[in-house]
Amino acid sequence: MSILQFFWKNQAQVYALTLEHLWLVGVSMLLAVSIGLPLGILVTRRPAFGKAILGASTIVQTVPSLALFGFLLSSPWLGERAGRLAITALTLYALLPIIQNTYAGITGVDPSVREAARGMGMTDFQLLFQVELPLAMGVILAGVRVATVITIGVATIAAAIGAGGLGEFIFRGLAMVDNRVILAGAIPAALMALLADFLLGRLERRFRYA
């Protein structure tokens, strides 16, 4: 039985696990953006405090992903449900590129633009929302794109703690020593990553001004 035949035979499960994977990635990214963007802005406003945030998110990033899932298993509220735990781990993982790019994007705004804006009497709020964030959006979206691609890959590990997703195929294939089963998980995950990269890349290009 070829890989295509295997796909065909198991298509219902491939779809189901792909959807589950999308759900894990989607929720995690939504959380990561809604936490990472404000944190990134905070880093530009309170540099001293910001160093701690950047440091902490870098440390999280250095923990091997499998270990991060393992660590969180022992925490009380998270350990109860695998989906909850997986989403927490994936969110933590996605934070760093978003925080870093938000910070880099805002600090990368031409200083003369910022000086003119302040000199003309823009409040900090107006400066942020009318000038800095729109100008930083390209860089911020690049961070979101990187984070999304990473998350799609790392989310396959969620299956190891029983949170489902395309990792189910991969771990099953490993146990069965059957490449077709591994590929049934790996190929849809790779396609998903490529598609996300392409779509977010197109969005990013709409924010080029210079």
Place this chain on the structure above:
Amino acid sequence: MVQEPDVVIEFREVSYRLDSGRPLLYDLNLQVRRGETLVLLGRSGSGKTTTLKLINRLLEPTQGQVFVEGRATTDGDPIRLRRRIGYVIQEVGLFPNFTVERNVGLVPRLEGWSAERARARVQELLALVGLEPEQFATRYPRELSGGQRQRVGVARALAADPPLLLMDEPFGALDPLTRAEIQQEFQRLIQRLQKTIVFVTHDLREALMFATRVALLEGGRLVGVYTPEEFRRVSNPIVAAYFRAFETDRTPRGGE
């Protein structure tokens, strides 16, 4: 009110030093009168930009006080202060994500003008700085030449009709021909507008062209304040050095 009514800006014993402790400005006492163009002349690092930024509170004095319209700049809301002061810088600092129209109309919009009134004002200002409104209003800054950008920068500073204009080497980055053109137009413009202007430059010719008075700064200290005629006659080694550097005739000429 403590001061004469025609004084718009007053520096009283103003010093400014960086957080590192390095002083940039020492004990500055200076008055700017209504309707005049005071040129701050000095070399790089002389403290002229620092002086300018103390007026719209982009910097705050570490000692002394700066008064604008009789009120200390540190006393009150900096946003309100800045909205009444036009600000033009060498790098222009146009917002690359805004069209020319939105750039020029920014302060009026922040001040809550109606869209109609703001648009009419933008048209008027673009025409004033020599840019055809129909042709330029919808363009983005990247689609403009250096000279056109600075024209937009001047229009933007004038948008909400501020009584006071601060200009930091506005024409310094332009090529000589464009600069000469804009300088001449600007000279006509300031005669028409009757604004109080503080103008920073290191260019002696430009200083003598616009100034009602020249304030010469050197190493963070005010050397003196002179009318252009006085400036040509004064016997001061720093002044003499300027004339040598610019190879300009020191004898007073009429009309300038």
